[in-house]
Amino acid sequence: EDQVTQSPEALRLQEGESSSLNCSYTVSGLRGLFWYRQDPGKGPEFLFTLYSAGEEKEKERLKATLTKKESFLHITAPKPEDSATYLCAVQAAHSGAGSYQLTFGKGTKLSVIP
């Protein structure tokens, strides 16, 4: 069974204080790992897709990296508007029913204090 564990559950940062969020996964062959941002009461907003170990993607203050067992979302000099819940999901490279399924972690709630 595919599993995704995100840590920490919640993180409070001062504005400008850089940090990282962790996503550990167990999957029978990784097709892709996805990061999303979710604001309260809204649907998740797509951020990045990573396909293979060693891959990195960047967008503004966010940088996502991938190893064979985990992914990190690095946040550099965060601002209050970066406050949100960040979700990680994996898609397994197996065939048949459920092959399109994304398995999500429970998320990390990030609060950036001015």
Place this chain on the structure above:
Amino acid sequence: SQTIHQWPATLVQPVGSPLSLECTVEGTSNPNLYWYRQAAGRGLQLLFYSVGIGQISSEVPQNLSASRPQDRQFILSSKKLLLSDSGFYLCAWSEGFTEAFFGQGTRLTVV
């Protein structure tokens, strides 16, 4: 560009009443369509997905059903709601095995 519309945004329904949530996608053809549910303290759970008109796959046994009457329309239904059906329902689309893009969600409260 592609857009996804999901409505209503919030819904309060009594136990035993029917349910119909609708989702439409614009700007793409033959998308994969998904219904997810997000419960407090839990990750998103895939309920149904569809790779084409009339093709529905269910991931978990439940009180809900889904239909895809048109290429870019996905409907989530129930004949009789249970208290346990309360939650945040999200529609999403993707092009094959790629990232999924989500709608803004429907907050369903069954009372």
